[in-house]
Amino acid sequence: MRQNQSLTGSIDWPLVLVYVLLLTMGVSTVYSVAYTPEHPSIFDFSQKYGKQMMWIGVSLFLGCCVFLINSDIYRKFALPIYLSVIALLVVVLFMPPVNGARAWLGIGSMGIQPAEFAKIGTAIILARSLSSMNLNQQSVKTVVIANAIILLPMALILLQPDAGTFVVFTSFLFVLYREGLSYDPIIRPLLRLIPIRALHFKQTWIGSHFIPILFVVIFLSITTLLISNETITLRMFPGEEIPGYWGMLFFLALFCLAAYFCMRFVFSKRDRKRALFIAIIGFFLAAVLTSIVNYSFQKLAGHQKERIELVLGLRHDPDGDDYNRNRAMAAVGSGGMFGKGYQNAIVSSLKTNHVPESETDFIFCPYAEEWGFMGTFVLVGLYLFMILRIVFIAERQKSSFNRIYAYAVAMILFYHFTINIGMSIEFAPVIGIPLPFFSYGGSSMMSFSIMMFVLLKLDSQRGDVLN
Amino acid sequence: MKFEGRKYVILSIFILIGILYAFKLFYMQVIDDTWKLRAQKIAEKRREITPPRAIVFDRDGKKVVSNKTYYNLMMVEKNIDHLDTLAFSKLIGWTVQEVKDRFIAIVKGEGTYYNRHSGKTTSNYQKRRAYPFIKELSAEEISRIAPHLENFKGFYEEVSSMRHYPYANGANILGYLSEVTQPEIDNDKFYKPGGRIGRSGIERYYESQFRGEKGVKYIVTSAMNNTIGSFEDGKYDTIAKQSPPIQLGLDVLLQSYGEKLLKNKKGCIVAIEPNSGEILAMVSSPNYDPNLLVGNRKIRKNYPGLLKNKDKPLFPRPLASEYMPGSTFKLIQSLIGMQEGVITKNSGFPCNKSMVGCHDHPSARNVAEAVKMSCNPYYYAVVRRIIEQGKKSSSFKDAEIGLNVWAKYMRSFGLGKRLNADITGIRSGLIPDSKYYDKWYGHNKWKFSTIRSISIGQGEVQLTPLQLANVAAIIANRGWYYTPHFVKSIGDQGPLERFTVKHKTMVDPVHFTSVIEGMKSVVHDQGGTARKAYIDGITVCGKTGTVENYIGKIKQPNHSAFIAFAPMNNPKISISVFIENAGGGGGTWAAPIASLMIEHYLTGEVKSIEKEKRILDARLPISK
Structure with missing residues (x-):
């Protein structure tokens, strides 16, 4: 009985709520942008929205699994987890390139991107090693270990190459900073x-x-x-x-x-x-x-x-080198105060295809075009709330492992949010990284969800352990 | 925790970015319009839809101008895949070099764009855009090409429409279309490059009606420039409106018949319905088939030839050829004389050939006889009385007053000024007044004897065939006219307002009787000058004119002129015929042609087979 209570009772519901909200908004945007009249069902798995629904289902299933496992294993198995994602990052380099990068493991559309999961692995091992260090007496060894943990996957990702995820890994520097390294x-x-x-x-x-x-x-x-x-x-x-x-x-x-x-x-x-x-x-x-x-x-x-x-x-080259950003900004800007309405995106609809990758990396564009400033304000608010909430959760942890992991999650989400939205409003260069819980894609959906559920699980067991 | 404060550093970064992003989004989405306009430019295209031009019917509802479908062979370079140039050129019937040149010409035709920022000059040509490779292919041509187009990726056919003239007649009336010029595009937003505009005839005059109203369709286009659908379900679209059908007063069968009669002759026929001013036929010979000037391809091929032709088929003779009217002028002289009171209908003058020559005939005892016999000395006397009314002692001053009175009368007959008909290219002819002769001879340096030729329609007087036909209409109406015009009605609007205004001459209707009596005798009585104009069962009233003309000092064969109307009571048609350098008198050529036209119009057929055959066989002027 006690076990049952702790399963649900100490879950951070505000964070879950924001997570579910973003997930819903995300898949409805994918549905809107990729909608084909011949396949109206959102559960049509031949369509992108159907697949996204499937990924959400898989993610929620994985989330349940995470909740059934005692959170101790992350600390205990931090190194094996890290080493296995590193191994995947090495294996992926021998895969045939897709769009010029060896980022995909697996066959066709069912492949996964190990780089997405490397973020979780790195966050866990970083939490594990920083929490066991005595940061009051820092040595060359502590600095080197902490940085080597981050630099190793970064180097492997650069070999793919995947500039976006590479940049995201610098978010761990903020975690080091917070811990006083x-x-x-x-x-x-x-x-x-x-x-x-x-x-x-x-x-x-x-x-x-x-x-x-x-x-x-x-x-x-x-x-x-x-x-x-x-x-x-x-x-x-x-x-x-x-x-x-x-x-x-x-x-x-x-x-x-x-x-x-x-x-x-x-x-x-x-x-x-x-x-x-x-x-x-x-x-x-x-x-x-x-x-x-x-x-x-x-x-x-x-x-x-x-x-x-x-x-x-x-320099300006709206129809040449600056094509992507120009189209993305036109889509966002044309949304106006209240947007063009759901399923009414023009510039960023997949049919017109003016904004490339408008269901994945540029999914903010159709959302902004359809919902206008009202929508984007809410979205920015939701992400900000989610990130601040995670910081709040981090700060209430007694275990420094939990705190460091939570900070890593907050920083990764913050990076994705800042860069992804920033590239549609000329605040960031165009680097292809997904908008968490929003962008179409199995790997990012699963990795962000697992990241989130691990955090929720750790938080729900925060009373159990002291470290 | 030792580093508690760092939490706030990180939190402030988060919040700062959140606020910054919210403000930037608010600026981009709500305040600044730049990106909205940019989005419109990117994804929304304003497609203008030009309706087909107005369909034109003749007075009996026969279609004289319609639109015919034609085809453009379009190409999109991006979609072209390993073009087999040899096979392709064979298919379209060009040489390989011509095909290559055409590609180059298309790219060149788009012009270049200079990017000030990068200093690069780039072509406006876009590989993903569609360009016409061959324009204006006929249905037969495209049906030969289209089935094989699937072998040539990137090429496809596109339907468009072009003018068609079911009757190959009336080119001088209907006019033609050609591509708009840059100044025209700049002046009027209606026109876009490649569009067409009426270049002559009623196509030009009624351009703003004929072209109809453009429709606008807002469509959403993809990055590949394909049409995705209408913008906001067509909320802002407007429908293209074709002009309502245009009905002409023209009788296309009469026009066609007139053109047949004037084949191998130089000259013109103008026929007007007197009680409406509607132009029934306006033949200008030599002529051309209006279908020769349809579309750029044909214009390029045929226009230079027509332009260079020494017989000037493009020249609208009935409107712009200014002829001396010869004896046809005597009708108006009689009317002015009677109105001025210098003669009565019973005034007689002896045919003494001291001042002007004449043919042999008995002296005219009244106006009717003078008209019938076309007596030159008679009119010399009449016009002398009009001009020299003895109001001033000096014969110079007297002539000045008299001539100006006379000129004023002439203007009331629509002479010496441009008739404001609904066609371009009309000329005014010439009715000399004192100012004119002052310029010529000097003030007070001329008197009646100086200018006496005008009394018999020679000398300085010049009339267009349109004016002369209108004179016939005036006489038929006994003193008034509607401005001659072509368009009877646009939709059910009726003619333009100015064509419903009655113009009255300065001559009282009572004076017309004796002139008309004389005109009847011209055709019907023994000794009349136009016996060849006689038609069984129709009272034709006419007047011949034999116009002496010179090139420099060398006398050319006379023009043969004739004006007429019929029937005498309740006239249905008035007509003027001018045959250049025919050699014979007015009665020889112009009169029978006029009578054939009248017969054709009034009875719908021509029974005067002999007369018709003689005209059809004639080649005038007779070549030396």
């Missing part, structure tokens, strides 16, 4: 090699705050790229064209100078020297970064450069 054990010995005493920090800000640093790096890189092709002319030196990059350096110097004076004001007298030092190092690092970005951008082959310019909006 620091790169100092690697950075500090490296700094020691430099014979400047002042550089021999006890701890570096960069090593532990790598996520904020990551954002600074992204910001600086994009700014550099935007300015790279520009030239500046000064009234003092008419006719002289100064590369935009010099302007960038000038502003960086200005910023560091201002930061220095701010720090002087805040810091105690004793630390003022340090302030100057920090400012100089900051400028030096930023200058090196922007120089590298600027130099490599200028040295890139023509088509690669054009590609980057396209993503940055420096």
Whole structure:
């Protein structure tokens, strides 16, 4: 009896509700976009919507299985699970390529994509190993293990190649950040090699705050790229064209100078020297970064450069290289406030096929076109709610294994949500990754569902274990 | 937990992205219209549907202009799969080189597009779009090609429609269509490249009616440019409306008969129904079959020849040929004289040939006799009295006043000005007034004797055959006319409003009696100049004209002219006939032709076999 109670009683129903909602909205969008009048039944397995229904059924069945198994096994069998997905990732490389990538295992449409399941395996082993580490005393070993766990599947996925899933794996960095992993054990010995005493920090800000640093790096890189092709002319030196990059350096110097004076004001007298030092190092690092970005951008082959310019909006080619994004944005934008109505998508319907992959990676387009801003607002709200709810669940776990796993799930979902929707609203480059629970496809449906059910199971047993 | 604060870093990233995305979506979907317009451009096509042009019937309901189906051989390069050029060129009857050239021409014809951003110039030609490979194939041609098209992927046939003229007559009236020019496309949104517009005749004059109303269909197209369906179930679509049928006053059988009569002659016939102003026939010879100028292919083939032909078959003689009217003019001179009171119907003048020549005949004792015998000295005297009314002592000044009075009368007969008929290419002819001669001779430097030729319809006076037929109609109506016109009715609208306005001449109806009496004698009485115009059982009233003409100083064979109406009471047809350089007098050629037309129109058949045969056999002018 007690077992029964715990099976249902401690399930996080809000999360289940959002999951079911997204699943329903997703399959109805697939039904709308792929609808053929000759096969009106949503259970017609010859059609994409029928198959999607089947995948949902399989996923729910797998979910039930997950619930019947004690959650202990994930911790216990973390390594075998991880190794088996790694093995699958290796095996898949020997499969015949589909659309230029060796991502599919199996025959025809019934194949699976091991990369989707690798996310779960990696999340579990990461949770297992981080939870057993003593993060108060980090060593080179802890850093290397934590990163090797992530990098191994990433490398294999890059070989397929599958840029989308590759990028998604960087989401685990956020998990490392949350758990307080620091790169100092690697950075500090490296700094020691430099014979400047002042550089021999006890701890570096960069090593532990790598996520904020990551954002600074992204910001600086994009700014550099935007300015790279520009030239500046000064009234003092008419006719002289100064590369935009010099302007960038000038502003960086200005910023560091201002930061220095701010720090002087805040810091105690004793630390003022340090302030100057920090400012100089900051400028030096930023200058090196922007120089590298600027130099490599200028040295890139023509088509690669054009590609980057396209993503940055420096170049327009709506009917050529930018076809996908242009069509996707037209579909989303044409939805208006209330949308064109269910089954009335025009630009992103499979019949017109203006938006490619509108049942899989671009499924947000028909949804946005049919439901308008009302629909997209609700969808963004639902995903945000789901992710925040998972963070909430993560934070209430007593076991750090559970917490780390939950954070990994939240981060993976966040990445998929951000990139998938972002590529239809020019906030992200066009990288083919599915919208969780929405996009047509068995592998993503099953892997996201298993991921979710494992989380729900772990959460429902959160009282049972302490670790 | 040591790193509790990091939870908030991550949470703020989540929330920040959520808010950012919501705002961006709100901007894209609700505020900014860019993407809505872009979506329309991508997926919605506005297809204009041009209705078939108006069908045209003659006065008896015979179809004179209809639309015939024809076919375009279309091609989509993307779908072409290993084209067997040799077999294909054999199928369409071209050479391999011609096929290759055609592909190049299609691509070139689309023009190029310069992308300012990339600096690249790209062709507007699109491989996935359909282009006509051969236009305007007939049903026979396509039936030979179509069965084999399945061997040539990427080619297919497309149906369209084109003008057809069941009667090969009246080309000068009906006109022809040709492809619109760029300025026409720029001026009127109705026209799209490749569309057609009326180029001459009533097709041109009634273009805005004949073309009908375009329909618009909004369709959804796929990325492959295929039609998926109508946009929003056709909520915004409008239906193309063909113009209602057009009925002409033309009698196509009479027109056809007239063209037959004028074969191998240069000249024209204009027949008008006097009490309605409807033009029954308007023959311009030489003529051409209107079916020769249907569609680009035929126009390209036939038009240059017609244009270069020295007999000018494209020239609308009845409207634009300005002839001296010769003696036919004497009818109006008589009427003006009586109205001005300078003669009465019983005035007689001796036929003294001192000032103008004449043929031998007894002196005319009244107007009717003068008309019958076409006495030149008589009209010299009459017109002298009109022009020199003695209102001024100077004969120069007197002539100026008199001529202007005379010219005013002439204008009231629709002469010296353009008749506002419903066709383009009409010319005004010439009725000289004082201004005209002042320019020619100088002010006060001319008097009646200077300009006396106008009294017998020679000299400066010029009339078009249309005007002359209208004069016949005026006399038949005893003093009024409706502007001659072709279109009797558009649908059940009736003719244009201006064709229902009665124009009255300045001559009182009572004065017409004696002139008409004279015209009857011309045909019916011994000594009349047009005995050849006699028809059993029909009272024909006519007047001959023998027009002397010169090229430079060299005298050319006379034009043979005749105007008439019939029957005398309750006239049904008025007619003018002009045969250029026929050699004989008005009574020799023009009069019998007019009578055959009248007989054909009034009785529906021609019993004057001998007369008809003589005309049909004649080749005029007689070649030297």
